[in-house]
Amino acid sequence: MTVISSTQNRYVKLYRSLEKRKIRIQQNLVPLEGEKLIRDAIERRVLPEVVYLREGLTPEEFPFLQALESQVPVLSIAEKLFDRTAFTDSPQGILAVAPRPKSDLTDLFVKKPALLLVADGVQDPGNLGTMLRSAAAAGADGAILLPGTVDATNPKALRAAMGAYFALSVVETNHQDCLSALAGHGVSLVTTAARAEVAYDRYDWNTPVAVVIGNEGSGVSPAMAEAAKSRVSIPMAGAVESLNAAIAMSVIFFEAARQRRKLV
Template structure:
C-alpha cells in the first residue's frame, strides 16, 4: 500500500490534464471525467467502468473502505465487478497519493474530497432504451446539473429502463451532475440525442410519449402508466419545448392542494416516476 506514487506539484502535466476535466470542452476532447468520493469510486469499480487512476489525499491516507479494492486493482491484478454479473474486468489502474493542493486543483468542490478517480466516459447502446414495456425518462432542456443528476437517481430508484438527455441539457459528466446521481449514472443506460429524431422513433416502436402540462386533462394518478412509456420533462422555467409538446401523445398534471405554485423539475419527476412504479409493481 505504501508503494503508491506521490504527486505534489499542481504544475505536473498529468495534474493539469485532470484539472482540465472540470471543463466540458476537455471532457469531450479526452473522453474522460472525474468522480469524487469513496461511494462513487466504489460504484465505478462495481459497475466495471474504465477507471484510469485513483488519487487520494496523502495526508489523510487511503480511505479504509478502498484498501481491499486497491490491493485487487493495482496494475497487474484483476478485479471481479459485482455489478457486471461477476465478469472479470481488466484493472490497469494507478493508485496515487496526492498533495492537498493537487486534490483541490482537480476537484469541483470547495472542500477537496479524500479521493477522486479519472474514468473514461460511459458507453450505452442507443437501442438499450427501447426495452419492451419499458419506462424511459426524457429530459428536454433541463439545464441545472443538480436537477439532471437527481432525476437520474430517481429513475434508477424506480427501475426505469434509461434516461435520454436532449439538446440543451446539463452535461452528464459535469461534476455536480455526477455527484447528484450518487452513483446511479453507472446503473442504467443514459444517452444524449436529438429529440426531434428520437421521439418519433420511440412512437414507431409503440411507446407512448407523456409530457406534463397545466392544461392536461389527466392527473398523474388517473393516467395509466403500465403501458410502454417515455416520460418527457422540460426546462426548469419554460417547460417542454414546442416540438416535444407537439410530439406528446398525452399530458398529465400533478395535482397540488397547498399554496405552492409549483414543484421543481426533479421533484416533479420523482412524483411521476413513483406513481408509475406503484402502478407497475404494487397495484
C-alpha cells in the same frame, strides 16, 4: 508512495481539464469524486484509468480498489493540491478518472414495458443528477438527453446522481432521432401540464412510456409538446403553483413504479 505537489503534473492537469464538457467529450473521460461514486463505477465494471488519494491515505483504506489492474496509477496528492484539484468541497479524499460509458438508443428498449426519462433542455446539473437518481430508483430503463440539457458527466450532476449515471443507459441525441426511436418501439410520450385533465395517479403507467421533463424556466420544447400523446398534472393544495422539475419527475416515476409493482 511519492507525494505529488506540482500543479504541472500531467495527471493533475488531466483531472482539472475535465471540468470542461468539451474536454470530457473529446477525451471520452469522466471525473469521479468520493468513495461511493468511485465504488459504484467499479462495481458496474467502469474501471478508473487513474486514482488520486489525498496525502496520508493509502489504497488499503479503499477495499474496492483491489478490483483495479496493477497498472492503474494510484497517486498520492499533497493535501492542499488535492483540495484545489477536486471540483467539490468534500470529495472524501479520493478522486478518479474513468472512461465515459457508451450507450445508444437501442440500449433503452431492452426491457418491456419501457420506462424512460427525456430531459428536454434541463440546465441545472443538480436537477439532472437528481432525476437520474430517481429514475434509477424507480426502475427506469434509461434517460434521453436532448439539446440544451446539461451534460450528465458534469461533476455536480454526477454528484447529485449518486452513482445512478452508471446504473442507467444515458443517451444524448436530437429531437428527431429521439421521436423516431420512441415511435419505432411503440413508446408513448407524456408531458406534464398544470392544467392537464388527467392527474398523474390516474394515468396508466403500465404501458411503454417516456416522460418529458422540460427546461426549468421555459418548459418542454415545442417539438416534444406537439409529439406528446398525453399530458398529466400533479394536483397541489394551497398557493403552490408548481414543483421543482426534479421533484415533479420523481413524483411521476414513483407512481409508475407503484403501478407496475402490482403487475408482478
